[in-house]
Amino acid sequence: MLRAGRAGRARAFRTRRAQARGATSACHCRDRTGSRVNCVSCPLRRVLSNHAQCARRCAIDRLVLWNIDLTLIDVGKVARDAIADAFNRVTGRPLAALPQLAGRSDTEIFFESLYLNDVPTGAAEDADLLARYCHALESAFAKRHDDLVREGRLLPGAHDAVLAVAGLPGVVQTVLTGTIKPNAVRKLAAFGLDSILDTQIGGYGSDAYPRGSLLLEVRRQASEKYGAPIEETPAVYIADTARDVEAAAIGGARSIAVASGREMAAELDEAGAEAVLVDLADTAQVLAAVDRLTRPMEANANR
Numbered sequence: 001m002l003r004a005g006r007a008g009r010a011r012a013f014r015t016r017r018a019q020a021r022g023a024t025s026a027c028h029c030r031d032r033t034g035s036r037v038n039c040v041s042c043p044l045r046r047v048l049s050n051h052a053q054c055a056r057r058c059a060i061d062r063l064v065l066w067n068i069d070l071t072l073i074d075v076g077k078v079a080r081d082a083i084a085d086a087f088n089r090v091t092g093r094p095l096a097a098l099p100q101l102a103g104r105s106d107t108e109i110f111f112e113s114l115y116l117n118d119v120p121t122g123a124a125e126d127a128d129l130l131a132r133y134c135h136a137l138e139s140a141f142a143k144r145h146d147d148l149v150r151e152g153r154l155l156p157g158a159h160d161a162v163l164a165v166a167g168l169p170g171v172v173q174t175v176l177t178g179t180i181k182p183n184a185v186r187k188l189a190a191f192g193l194d195s196i197l198d199t200q201i202g203g204y205g206s207d208a209y210p211r212g213s214l215l216l217e218v219r220r221q222a223s224e225k226y227g228a229p230i231e232e233t234p235a236v237y238i239a240d241t242a243r244d245v246e247a248a249a250i251g252g253a254r255s256i257a258v259a260s261g262r263e264m265a266a267e268l269d270e271a272g273a274e275a276v277l278v279d280l281a282d283t284a285q286v287l288a289a290v291d292r293l294t295r296p297m298e299a300n301a302n303r
């Protein structure tokens, strides 16, 4: 029997270490083109010749969270129609007054809609009512899949930006959104973003927590899944409202604000965003901002 040489033993050690860190064949490592790579079974240093520490990538070095609506995509009309449909189905009333959607979760939107439309609710009924609404909203959205593609749009540069960030060393990307999880995944899938982002983790509107707390929870999830200490993993939240900027600060993340939503660049700057972009069209600019704010030394120096 042939004995493994020194290099072979080192490779085997790195593989075992990656497995011990929880890396599986379903890990989210990617090569520079954004294609998924199987870290555990790939012959380390052979498949990724430009990526000498394949096993190392299974441990997360930085976490990037994307907001979805008006940061990556615009599906406003379809979302409004689905909300009105689900509201009517659950309450038996038309949605005559629609609250502000930007920066709000589906849960917040529902409760505010109840108030604005004078629907009487007992506190004891709320949990059940919310569960039924979320179920109705999922069905209403599924029914509109074709509209999503036909009437919705990717915002300029969004796909290229997410793909470019996927090439940063040790990065894991996910979402922090007010949309309930099944609908968030549906939105991402409609525009080819679901395979680049890790939606097993992430913060969604199905969880009725303030967004800052949710961000902290996503950092915890990422830490658990990828085996990296939460406090040592720089995180950045890329989103389009001042409320998102505030959530990033509460959740211990850096913030990049994109003025592609309802709020102007000056407002986002005023809210304390650490980088403000007009949109995502300049891929190099997005990549540089993410890299700067999540580089371990830079992230720590600014805390």
Ligand SMILES: [Mg+2]
Residues within 6 Å of the ligand: 067, 068, 069, 070, 071, 102, 103, 239, 240, 241, 261
């Ligand atoms: Mg948004």
